[in-house]
Amino acid sequence: MTWVRLCSLRELEDGKPKSFNIRGRDIVALRVGSMVYVCDRWCTHEQGDMGMGWVEGTVITCPDHGSQFDLAKGGKNVLGPDGEPAGSVADLHVFDVKVEGAEVNVDI
Ligand code: FES
Numbered sequence: 001m002t003w004v005r006l007c008s009l010r011e012l013e014d015g016k017p018k019s020f021n022i023r024g025r026d027i028v029a030l031r032v033g034s035m036v037y038v039c040d041r042w043c044t045h046e047q048g049d050m051g052m053g054w055v056e057g058t059v060i061t062c063p064d065h066g067s068q069f070d071l072a073k074g075g076k077n078v079l080g081p082d083g084e085p086a087g088s089v090a091d092l093h094v095f096d097v098k099v100e101g102a103e104v105n106v107d108i
Contacts, residue, residue: 001096001107001108002023002107002108003098003105003106003107004022004023004105004106004107004108005103005104005105006020006022006029006038006097006104006105006106007020007029007103007104008102008103008104009031009036009099009102009103009104010102012029012030012031012036012104013031014031014032014033015030015031015032015055016030016031016055017029017030017050017051017052017053017055017060018030018051019041019049019051022106022108023108025040025108026040026041026042027039027040027041027095027106027108028040028041028050028051028053028060029104029106030055030060030071032055032057032058032071032072035058035072036097036099036104037058037071037072037094037097038094038095038097038106039060039069039071039075039092039093039094039095040075040092040093043062043064043067043089043092044067044077044089044090044091044092045062045064045065045067045080045081045089046064046065046081048062048063048064048065048067049063049064050062050069050092057072058070058071058072058073059071059078060092061079062081064081065081065082066079066081066082066083067079067080067081067089069091069092071092071094074091074094075091075092075093075094076091077089077090077091077092095107095108
């Protein structure tokens with residue numbers, strides 16, 4: 001893995017996922033207050049687009065079947081598709097992030 005500049009902090013709107021392709025990998029960045037999280041773009045259930053997901057706190061919900069992942073807990077699956085229990089699909093991969101000044105860097 002290598003640290004790569006992702007974007008400037010002001011490009012990220014609080015609570016609104018933004019999609020990127022970095023080094024050939026589709027990812028989503030999310031700013032929650034002073035924190036920035038970066039995860040894989042494609043849901044671990046059936047590849048729903050997490051860049052189109054909705055957000056409550058640090059939990060992102062897949063727009064396709066409603067699986068939820070907590071980005072502050074390493075992308076842990078906290079609700080399965082169509083209301084199935086937590087852990088019924090794989091966790092979403094979360095990348096290490098460093099915010100340096102106004103720049104967001106990701107280890108990818
Ligand atoms: S594709 Fe994400 S919950 Fe089904």
